[in-house]
Every structure is written in structure tokens, then in C-alpha cells.
Amino acid sequence: MAKDTTGRLHVTVKSGGKRKLSSKLWLERQLNDPYVAKAKAMGYRSRAAFKLLEIDDKYRLLKPGMTVVDLGAAPGGWSQIAAKRTGAVDGKGKVVAIDLLEMGEIPGVTFAQFDFLDHDAPEKLIVMMGGRADIVMSDMAANTTGHRKTDQLRIIGLVETAAHFAGEVLNPGGTFLAKVFQSGADAELVAQLKRDFATVRHVKPAASRQDSSERYVLATGFRGQQQPLSRGE
Ligand SMILES: C[S@@+](CC[C@H](N)C(=O)[O-])C[C@H]1O[C@@H](n2cnc3c(N)ncnc32)[C@H](O)[C@@H]1O
Incomplete structure (x- = not known):
């Protein structure tokens, strides 16, 4: 339990190795968060936009004319950045985005609402892309059940599925960027990525809350064996 500024107690629920804040503490944190204020001022849909901005400023991933998949x-913060930096806003690059939830329209972004874990999701994405991708990025976070082991397996299952998809659709030299959580459960994933990409690293942007175990795996220089695309090629 934690005390707020008025001295009232708030319950924090432990879930998947992370502590979930009560809604009052969550609201307080949002109101005091400089990235939330900055996102609002700059017209970004989420504070998450700054995580991608920071990663991209450092590693120069997004380039004009690229095709990007946003899982x-x-x-829509990441999609906004990708649309701008690939030139998709001006019809040069292409940004294909999906989510379980609805997303308001973003110029230059082709969006569809479906579950990435649906068996036909890869095929639907390939049709949306109309070819291969230069970057597959995933900020997906699986809903937590509160059972630590189950949650870790769900999180890692999601990112492994995303990595498998990246291996199917990336152009040579392509990039995979995905949210993972610091649990040590991603060792197998990292080993697989090291086989298929020239460089694999973990990154923790400043905009990612320091009290969160969230971090990102960034794999660049795709060199895996290319299979024919099931559609679109
Ligand atoms: C942290 S938010 C993404 C924020 C986003 N990158 C931005 O910049 O605004 C994580 C999103 O992943 C989505 N998600 C989780 N599991 C998913 C799945 N299986 N298929 C599609 N979307 C999923 C959630 O609905 C949620 O909107």
C-alpha cells in the first residue's frame, strides 16, 4: 500500500511482476509526467511517441520511403512518428498499423483493428503492406492475469510471434523492434534474433518509466533466409 499526498492509503496490485497503480495514483502520475504534457503540447497521441523518437534519433532506423509495420x-504515437519520418504522410513511405483497439485516423497510416495472434493476422498484414517491410515494430503488451508465470509466458509468446512474423516479411537489412520485459525469459528469443540479425541489443529509452521493467529488443541488419511471401509478392 502507498500513501498519497493527502495521506490516504492506496492499494497497489502486483501483477505479472509489475505493480499496478490504483486509478488515483495512476492519474496523479499522468498529471505529473513531463512526457504526458509534452506529448499533448506536440500533438502526439501518447507519451510512448518519445520512446520511438529517442530510439530512432540514436539508431537512425526510420528513413524516407520505408515500409513500416506497427503492431x-x-x-498511435509510434505510427505518427513513423508516418512522418518515412514520408508516408506525403505518400512516399508506407505505415501499416494494427491493434485490438480502435485507432483514430492518422494521415499516411493504414490501420486495421484485429488481434495479432489471430491465425490469419500475418496474411492480412501482408495484404495491407502489399510487399515486404523494412521495419517491424511492436509495442504490444499482453493483458496481465496477475499470475506471474502465466503473464511472463504470454508476454514472451507475443514478442516471439512478432519476431517470427518479422522473419517472414522483412527485407534484407531490415529491423525488428519490440517491447519486452526484463525477466530473463527472452534468452531464447535473443539467441534466435542473433542468428537472423547482424546486431541485437536491449534498449531502455529515458521516456520508458524507470520503475518499470519495460525495455525494448532492437535487432538490425536482417540476414535471415527469405521465404516467398504467402500473399502480395
Ligand atoms: C503500450 S500500447 C501501444 C502504444 C503505441 N505504441 C503508441 O505509441 O501509442 C500497447 C497496445 O498493444 C495492443 N495489443 C496488445 N495485444 C495485442 C494483440 N494481440 N494484437 C493487437 N494489438 C495488441 C493494445 O491494445 C495496446 O493498444
């Missing part, structure tokens, strides 16, 4: 895109 778990809502409310």
Missing part, C-alpha cells in the same frame, strides 16, 4: 499501434 499494437493504438492510440
Whole structure:
């Protein structure tokens, strides 16, 4: 339990190795968060936009004319950045985005609402892309059940599925960027990525809350064996 500024107690629920804040503490944190204020001022849909901005400023991933897939895109901060930096806003690049939730229209972004874990999701994405991708990025976070082991397996299952999809659709030299959580459960994933990409690293942007175990795996220089696309090629 935690005390707020008025001295009242708030319950924090432990879930999947993370502590979920009570709604009052969550609201307080949002109101005091400089990234939330900055996102609002700059017209970004989410504070998450700054995580991608920071990663991209450092590693120069997004380039004009690229095709980018944004998995778990809502409310759309990452898609906004990708559309701008690939030139998709001006019809040069292409940004394809999906989410379980609805997402308001973003110029230059092709969005569809469906579950990435649906068996036909890869095929639907390939049709939306109309070819291969240069970057597959995933900020997806699986809903937590509160059972630590189950939650870790769900999180890692989601990112492994995203990595498998990336391996199917990336152009040579392509990039995979995905949210993972610091649990040590991603060792197998990292080993697989090291086989298929020239460089694999974990990154923790400043905009990612320091009290969160969230971090990102960034794999660049795709060199895996290319299979024919099931559609679109
Ligand atoms: C942290 S938010 C993404 C924020 C986003 N990157 C931005 O910049 O606004 C995670 C998103 O992943 C989505 N998500 C989780 N599991 C998913 C799945 N299986 N398929 C599609 N979207 C999923 C959630 O609905 C949620 O909107």
C-alpha cells in the first residue's frame, strides 16, 4: 500500500511482476509526467511517441520511403512518428498499423483493428503492406492475469510471434523492434534474433518509466533466409 499526498492509503496490485497503480495514483502520475504534457503540447497521441523518437534519433532506423509495420499501434504515437519520418504522410513511405483497439485516423497510416495472434493476422498484414517491410515494430503488451508465470509466458509468446512474423516479411537489412520485459525469459528469443540479425541489443529509452521493467529488443541488419511471401509478392 502507498500513501498519497493527502495521506490516504492506496492499494497497489502486483501483477505479472509489475505493480499496478490504483486509478488515483495512476492519474496523479499522468498529471505529473513531463512526457504526458509534452506529448499533448506536440500533438502526439501518447507519451510512448518519445520512446520511438529517442530510439530512432540514436539508431537512425526510420528513413524516407520505408515500409513500416506497427503492431499494437493504438492510440498511435509510434505510427505518427513513423508516418512522418518515412514520408508516408506525403505518400512516399508506407505505415501499416494494427491493434485490438480502435485507432483514430492518422494521415499516411493504414490501420486495421484485429488481434495479432489471430491465425490469419500475418496474411492480412501482408495484404495491407502489399510487399515486404523494412521495419517491424511492436509495442504490444499482453493483458496481465496477475499470475506471474502465466503473464511472463504470454508476454514472451507475443514478442516471439512478432519476431517470427518479422522473419517472414522483412527485407534484407531490415529491423525488428519490440517491447519486452526484463525477466530473463527472452534468452531464447535473443539467441534466435542473433542468428537472423547482424546486431541485437536491449534498449531502455529515458521516456520508458524507470520503475518499470519495460525495455525494448532492437535487432538490425536482417540476414535471415527469405521465404516467398504467402500473399502480395
Ligand atoms: C503500450 S500500447 C501501444 C502504444 C503505441 N505504441 C503508441 O505509441 O501509442 C500497447 C497496445 O498493444 C495492443 N495489443 C496488445 N495485444 C495485442 C494483440 N494481440 N494484437 C493487437 N494489438 C495488441 C493494445 O491494445 C495496446 O493498444
